Amino acid sequence: MITAGPMPDTVATTSTVRLPRVLVADDQPDILEAVQLLLKGEGYEVETALSPSGILLAVQRHDFDAALIDLNYARDTTSGAEGLDLLGRIRAVDPTLPVSVMTAWGSVDGAVEAMRRGAYDYVEKPWDNARLLLMVRRQVEMGRALRAGRQLQTEIETLRGTAGRPLLIAESPRMRPVLDLMARIAPSDANVLITGEHGTGKELVAQWLHAASARATKPFTAVNLGGLSEGLFESELFGHVRGAFTDAKTDRAGRFELADGGSLFLDEIANISLSQQAKLLRVLQTREVERVGSSRTKRVDVRILAATNADLREEVSAGRFREDLLFRINTIEIPLPALRDRREDILPLARHFLDRHAQRYGRRGLTLDAGAAQALLTHSWPGNVRELDHAVERGVLLAQGTSVRAGDLGLRPPGPPARLEDLTLAEAERAIIERALARFGGNVSQAARALGLSRSALYRRLESNGQV
Numbered sequence: 525m526i527t528a529g530p531m532p533d534t535v536a537t538t539s540t541v542r543l544p545r546v547l548v549a550d551d552q553p554d555i556l557e558a559v560q561l562l563l564k565g566e567g568y569e570v571e572t573a574l575s576p577s578g579i580l581l582a583v584q585r586h587d588f589d590a591a592l593i594d595l596n597y598a599r600d601t602t603s604g605a606e607g608l609d610l611l612g613r614i615r616a617v618d619p620t621l622p623v624s625v626m627t628a629w630g631s632v633d634g635a636v637e638a639m640r641r642g643a644y645d646y647v648e649k650p651w652d653n654a655r656l657l658l659m660v661r662r663q664v665e666m667g668r669a670l671r672a673g674r675q676l677q678t679e680i681e682t683l684r685g686t687a688g689r690p691l692l693i694a695e696s697p698r699m700r701p702v703l704d705l706m707a708r709i710a711p712s713d714a715n716v717l718i719t720g721e722h723g724t725g726k727e728l729v730a731q732w733l734h735a736a737s738a739r740a741t742k743p744f745t746a747v748n749l750g751g752l753s754e755g756l757f758e759s760e761l762f763g764h765v766r767g768a769f770t771d772a773k774t775d776r777a778g779r780f781e782l783a784d785g786g787s788l789f790l791d792e793i794a795n796i797s798l799s800q801q802a803k804l805l806r807v808l809q810t811r812e813v814e815r816v817g818s819s820r821t822k823r824v825d826v827r828i829l830a831a832t833n834a835d836l837r838e839e840v841s842a843g844r845f846r847e848d849l850l851f852r853i854n855t856i857e858i859p860l861p862a863l864r865d866r867r868e869d870i871l872p873l874a875r876h877f878l879d880r881h882a883q884r885y886g887r888r889g890l891t892l893d894a895g896a897a898q899a900l901l902t903h904s905w906p907g908n909v910r911e912l913d914h915a916v917e918r919g920v921l922l923a924q925g926t927s928v929r930a931g932d933l934g935l936r937p938p939g940p941p942a943r944l945e946d947l948t949l950a951e952a953e954r955a956i957i958e959r960a961l962a963r964f965g966g967n968v969s970q971a972a973r974a975l976g977l978s979r980s981a982l983y984r985r986l987e988s989n990g991q992v
């Protein structure tokens with residue numbers, strides 16, 4: 525039989541000693557009560573939440589040492605995907621909080637998927653008390669270790685500052701104006717359009733803006749507009765009443781209502797049809813929503829944070845996007861540069877992901893060897909920060925010994941060099957410059973020297989070639 529071991533130590537901080545604090549969330553009050561009783565009996569301080577927004581609120585407000593949540597919010601969601609998204613959302617608020625999930629007996633698949641997405645562990649319901657206590661105890665230890673590590677981390681250029689904001693790593697000169705802009709507009713209520721290629725951190729920026737705003741204690745609600753059919757679009761955003769259509773078995777609030785008082789993240793905004801755009805625009809203008817099938821209007825107070833990897837101005841000229849909607853959502857634009865244009869961020873980001881994955885896969889102390897660092901610096905990162913995250917994760921999984929080597933990262937070797945006779949003069953120049961930059965990790969001075977140019981001459985060429 526597993527035993528839970530002695531009572532967990534208390535946490536010593538500079539001025540106070542406090543009990544380890546655990547967040548427990550489930551939509552069934554009786555389950556909450558049972559778990560709470562069990563944990564309190566073992567000397568934990570317990571806070572409970574009944575809904576996803578309650579969880580996020582709690583995590584924003586307090587420092588927990590561990591969280592135990594059920595991902596299956598039957599009343600709030602139509603699919604398990606939402607519950608899984610919650611894991612990412614929690615991590616964005618508090619990257620060092622170990623989160624375990626409770627899952628219905630026999631639905632281990634969901635739990636495994638949750639762990640793949642960063643959950644610490646899972647228990648099945650009905651749970652075994654000893655197993656649950658052991659898990660929470662380990663979680664608390666892990667949470668403390670992570671926090672201690674975080675405190676030791678040198679103060680790199682991050683926008684972290686206050687508790688609750690996601691860690692956003694940005695050391696490059698290219699990101700400085702972006703950080704300035706973010707800091708300046710976060711407290712305002714202005715709608716923001718975040719643009720950038722895939723994986724550049726648009727959603728993270730949206731979460732940061734929300735967490736740094738006066739709305740931080742209200743919900744941050746995200747919706748991906750990319751894949752919503754015409755019918756689903758309205759019910760998802762504005763809600764529906766029972767019987768509005770065949771599958772509408774109950775009344776359901778839409779994302780606008782759920783985000784009331786907070787921020788609504790509209791991802792992939794370029795991917796909606798003109799008629800969907802018209803419906804969205806109307807709500808943004810009137811600040812009122814009507815659930816599908818109902819004629820009652822409800823006022824909503826929502827800040828819109830939208831994201832796209834398309835050029836919306838171009839979409840407007842092509843007649844695919846309404847200009848008036850663009851004006852509405854684009855009070856301020858935050859353009860995120862591609863990772864290849866801010867190479868100084870590559871290694872700090874890689875170290876951040878390395879710590880995170882090494883921790884997660886029980887490989888603490890792993891480092892990047894020089895060859896791996898070099899490979900990371902010279903890769904072109906078409907998938908940007910997300911691709912880097914995945915490469916480092918793969919490196920951690922494949923590393924033998926104490927360091928990750930270039931071969932562990934699974935990066936594509938650069939393609940065969942194009943044959944000179946196939947290139948125009950301009951293409952050849954661009955290729956030569958690109959390779960020189962890649963060779964020196966994006967350092968313009970060194971690349972210029974190798975090319976026999978002055979730094980400013982190389983810059984002029986980069987500019988006229990559209991390479992910056």
Ligand SMILES: Nc1ncnc2c1ncn2[C@@H]1O[C@H](COP(=O)(O)OP(=O)(O)OP(=O)(O)O)[C@@H](O)[C@H]1O
Nearest residue numbers: 691692693694721722723724725726727728909910
């Ligand atoms: N500056 C950063 N610091 C730390 N992590 C980052 C940073 N930028 C991005 N990430 C991480 O990289 C991953 C991709 O970021 P995110 O999902 O925000 O990108 P995106 O622009 O929304 O991508 P897509 O267009 O594909 O939806 C996330 O795990 C995010 O936490």
Ligand SMILES: [Mg+2]
Nearest residue numbers: 726727791831
């Ligand atoms: Mg995104």
